[in-house]
Amino acid sequence: MTLLKDLDLLDRFLFDEAMEDPETYAAVLKIIFQANVSLLSQSEVEKQLQTAPYLKSVRLDVFAMDEKGTLYNTEMQKNWKPDLQKRSRFYQSLIDSGLLPAGSVNYNLLKDSFIIMIMPFDLFGQGKYQYTFRPECAEVPGLILQDGTTRIFLNTRGTNDEEVSRELIDFLHYVENSNDETASQTNSELIKKIHERVHAIKSSEEMGVKYMQAWEEKIYEREEGREEGEELFAQLTKLLIQNSCEHDLLRATEDKAYRQLLYEEYGLLKGDA
Numbered sequence: 381m382t383l384l385k386d387l388d389l390l391d392r393f394l395f396d397e398a399m400e401d402p403e404t405y406a407a408v409l410k411i412i413f414q415a416n417v418s419l420l421s422q423s424e425v426e427k428q429l430q431t432a433p434y435l436k437s438v439r440l441d442v443f444a445m446d447e448k449g450t451l452y453n454t455e456m457q458k459n460w461k462p463d464l465q466k467r468s469r470f471y472q473s474l475i476d477s478g479l480l481p482a483g484s485v486n487y488n489l490l491k492d493s494f495i496i497m498i499m500p501f502d503l504f505g506q507g508k509y510q511y512t513f514r515p516e517c518a519e520v521p522g523l524i525l526q527d528g529t530t531r532i533f534l535n536t537r538g539t540n541d542e543e544v545s546r547e548l549i550d551f552l553h554y555v556e557n558s559n560d561e562t563a564s565q566t567n568s569e570l571i572k573k574i575h576e577r578v579h580a581i582k583s584s585e586e587m588g589v590k591y592m593q594a595w596e597e598k599i600y601e602r603e604e605g606r607e608e609g610e611e612l613f614a615q616l617t618k619l620l621i622q623n624s625c626e627h628d629l630l631r632a633t634e635d636k637a638y639r640q641l642l643y644e645e646y647g648l649l650k651g652d653a
Contacts, residue, residue, distance in 0.1 A: 384591045385582045388558040390500055390536075392441065393594055395456040396425040397581050399442040404577040407570040409452060411551045412496065412510075412532070418447045429474040438474060451475060451493040456555075460501050468495050468531050492528035500536045500556055509538030509552060547571070612648055613639070619646050 387394040399405045402419045409417040423444035430437030442454045453471060457464060472495055479490050497503075504511055511533040515525035536552040538544070550566040554575070563575035581587050613632075616639070620629040632639040643649050 381595055384588050387582070389555045389578070390456060390458045392456055392458070393591055394558065394578065394581060396441060397587065397590075398574065398577050399423055399454065400425045401577055402444065404574055405442060405444055405452075405454075407573050408454070408551070411545075411547050411568070411570050412534070414545055414547075417452075419444045420447060421445075429471075429478065436470075438471060440471065440475075445491075449491045451479075451491050452496065453493070454496040454498065457497050457499040460499070460503075464497065464499075464503060464533075468497060468533075471495055472529055472531070490528060492530075494530045494532060496532045496534065498534045498536070498552075498555060502535045502537060503533055507539040508535060509540060509544045509549060510534055612643065615648055616642055616646060619648075 382391070384394075389395045389398065399408065400423060402422050405423045406417050406419050409419075421444075423442050424440075425442050427440045427443040428437055429440065440453050441456055442452075444452050446452070453475060455471075461467075472493070475493055475495075476490060480487070502508070513531045513533075514529070515527060517523035517525070534548075534552060536556050538549070538552070541549060547566075547568045547570065550568055551571055551574075554562050554566070554571055558575070558578050560575075560579070563572055566572070616632065617629060620626070620632070620642075628638075628642060632642050
């Protein structure tokens with residue numbers, strides 16, 4: 381367990397607690413966009429979105445709206461996963477699904493939105509601190525589809541220092557090392573403001589208790605999930621042996637994706653008939 385005082389903004393607990401303060405989150409957005417962002421109210425953290433009870437839900441790290449109605453979802457992604465690009469697509473679809481009231485016929489009422497992922501690795505391998513994606517016409521370069529969606533991927537370990545603001549570089553370095561020393565090395569007042577919030581969280585006894593509770597709950601969920609997983613695999617093993625599918629059992633033992641397919645095929649997952 382990492383102590384609260386040693387957490388960085390890469391750690392979801394500290395990031396969510398810091399960004400729950402709208403002024404802190406607005407400071408982060410101002411650094412990214414190099415423009416003032418006035419948020420309407422307190423930002424939401426761990427916001428759950430789901431279109432139907434039987435479909436997959438997601439929890440958004442930080443979600444807020446500004447005075448113009450523009451939506452911002454910012455995710456801290458500490459670990460590399462192979463599905464991050466399509467995950468951003470799924471987040472976009474769930475956000476959009478809740479923006480129009482039932483019976484609405486005017487799709488221009490959809491608000492502009494930004495999905496921002498911050499990560500300590502280069503998802504695209506081009507050495508950039510920032511990758512900004514908007515839908516563009518393949519036949520007419522520069523012709524942008526005006527659907528109001530933008531997805532931004534921030535890499536704390538970029539190398540193109542001459543192409544982005546010094547403030548963004550300093551912020552991304554601070555994300556990885558959220559401490560007094562890193563904060564003292566920047567001239568950015570916005571980063572210093574963010575650090576004030578981070579320092580207050582790390583120094584708070586109440587936050588210390590909350591962090592311990594969150595850690596204990598995570599450990600409990602892992603243990604519970606492990607036990608459920610073992611029980612599920614035991615059921616699958618029994619069924620495969622009964623059906624003389626030893627080859628499938630051997631493959632399922634070594635291949636997690638194949639094991640998942642067999643769970644679905646045999647109706648062992650929750651909600652399956």
